[in-house]
Amino acid sequence: MSTPDDPRDANPKDPEELRFHYTPSDEPKPEQDTDNAHATDTTRVPEVIDALRKEFGAAVLDVERYANEDTVYVEKSRIREICRFLKAEESFEYFVDLGGIDNFTAEDRYEVFYNLVSIERQKRIRLKVRVDEEDMRVPSVTEVYRAANWNEREAYDMFGFEFVDHPDPRRMYMPEDFDYHPLRKEFPQLGVPGSLPLPPQTPDGELTMDPFAAAHGSQPVKSYQEPATDPDSE
């Protein structure tokens, strides 16, 4: 009997091979191929969480695990210190992402998440802070991670967080005079009519906006000066 050309026609496969490996599982797989660096868990950081708990105590509110990923809820007012600690002591020097979440709940409506990577440890950690609608202030982590600058501007633009001590608190995408924060749940999907200017609808109408302002000599508004050197290198 010759072997079939199509490997799918072969006799019943090892059920282990048929298992779908990417189903989210909150617990790590029992067998860990430790020889392959790419197969090891990168999203479980119990020792970092222990260090955080030891250093900050009650400021670490919650630890959540979903799909084998650790998420640490921390006190909003101490997020900058925690980031500084993670960067200096725990080698999480790579800032990946920052953004907002609108849960549309009565309390703690918003969340801001911070994704950090430690290249040395080959680990990731996700921090989250809860933000109530009454107090949208969040300490800016731009001082710790300069890469957070634009991400915080984006989160401000889309959700309206006020990042305290941000060097350039302008909108990222929408016009400066836009009155709304589009990713909030109550914002209508098609926008608010008339909130964004359209060009004139008749051939001889007055132009409503100069799209090539920079080419026409207008300097972009900048509320801060870029530091000449990286403050970390001093």
Place this chain on the structure above:
Amino acid sequence: MAGSSGTNGQGFFTTRVDTFLNWARSNSLMPMPMGLACCAIEMMGFAGPKYDAARFGSEAMRFSPRQADLMIVAGWCSYKMSHAIRRVWDQMGDPKWCIAMGACASTGGMHRCYGVVQGVDNFLPVDVYISGCPPRPESVLHALMDIQEKIRNEYSVVQDYEVGAAGERAPIMPENTSKFPGQLEKPKASGLTLEAPDTGADGAEDSSSPAPVAA
């Protein structure tokens, strides 16, 4: 050439200036590729050798609006971009035509959200809409042929005052531009009225009369 009489062995033929000019215009359209998204890739296929827009005289994409007379808006248009598109459109010399290519440029398409203009006809006089997401290059060719058809039926230089009674001669006024396929926009200069010769002051009443027979 449409509208020309045969040579009859005389070595010449006669035609109308409009017909001749429209024939030349329709076969030498220079598109302004306003490529905004993935439709622009299909637009490149339209201009490339396989679909070969050169068969219709439209292979010369002009990236300067001063040299172009057909704007192909290919892709979704954000509110921010709409002002730039309008500027570019205004910089194109008359006569000019516009194709809204694909679902997004025509209606906003799947981008049903606050940042995307729900159809570029909100601020541009679109002549031909193309469906599809993205449309095939054949569709763009079809749209181009529709534009050519439109141009060939326009009054471009002279109007056909030979046909119909003098009372039926209608000046080109903003309220009756639909009767003049070539005159999509009212005259730029205020107070300028294009009128038929020796209709005198009765132009205003004539605006309700039917348009002359197409050339």
